[in-house]
Amino acid sequence: MxxxxxxxxxxxxxxxxxxxxxxxxxxxxxxxxxxxxxxxxxxxxxxxxxxxxxxxxxxxxxxxxxxxxxxxxxxxxxxxxLPPPEDPEEFFLCDLEGLPALTEDGATLGTIRAVEDHGAGAFLVIDGPAGEVLLPFTKKVVPVVDIAAGRVVVAPPAEVIVAPQAGEDAA
CATH class of the missing domain: 2.40.30.60 (RimM)
Known part of the structure; x- marks a missing residue:
């Protein structure tokens, strides 16, 4: 619960x-x-x-x-x-936990494990095939939050997702 x-x-x-x-x-x-x-x-x-x-x-x-x-x-x-939010655009941050995080082209980045805020702004903690990804929870990086459809669309900045470099161990 x-x-x-x-x-x-x-x-x-x-x-x-x-x-x-x-x-x-x-x-x-x-x-x-x-x-x-x-x-x-x-x-x-x-x-x-x-x-x-x-x-x-x-x-x-x-x-x-x-x-x-x-x-x-x-x-x-x-x-x-808790009562449901009156505005359909509002939601509780905990409602994001467990939702898939999809890129704008529909690819699955992973599943939202948590939304954390340590004082400098909230960020999404996403578990995916490449491991843990942290994304700032801003309108630019998270343009779509659709609780009813059970999905979140993310547009990760290029510097967040770093492709493995040749000769580096992925583990």
Whole structure:
């Protein structure tokens, strides 16, 4: 089951166990509606109540020390708990995982394993016959995303795909 990052627990607020909450949902107060929420590993269940002003109360947390131990935990919801995007041009990045990445001439480059973003912009991680390929997730490099048809069209820059050189070992 796919999971989607919907928020992150921030620092404690006060002495009664309240925490700051960064919700990545359209309505920050609705984050608890997508529960049960889990941590990144999917092993810890986190029940929370979103409060005004970006605060949250988490079940079982009654003081500042308990709250401080949760700082930085990323919160995930099951993909099927989230509503579908209203705009047909919108999608969740996790919906790209598992789709074939086709070149503009229809050749299969590989399958999208992940969409990652480490701060400089998202990129597609594609597993193909030539191994792993990383492509920037921009309109120029990924001109077509068709979730309904189950495909992504890519136009890789020449410098991304490097042909094997004579005398080099492919392994």
């Amino acid at each position: 796919k999971r989607v990052l919907v928020g992150e627990i921030g620092r404690p607020h006060g002495v009664r166990g309240l925490l700051r909450l960064r919700a990545f949902t359209a309505d920050p107060m609705a984050i608890a509606n997508y529960g049960p929420l889990t941590d990144a590993e999917g092993t810890r269940r986190i029940a929370l109540t979103a409060l005004p002003d970006g605060l949250a109360r988490i079940e079982g947390v009654a003081d500042r020390d308990q709250a401080a131990k949760l700082t930085g935990i990323k919160l995930y919801a099951e993909r099927d708990r």
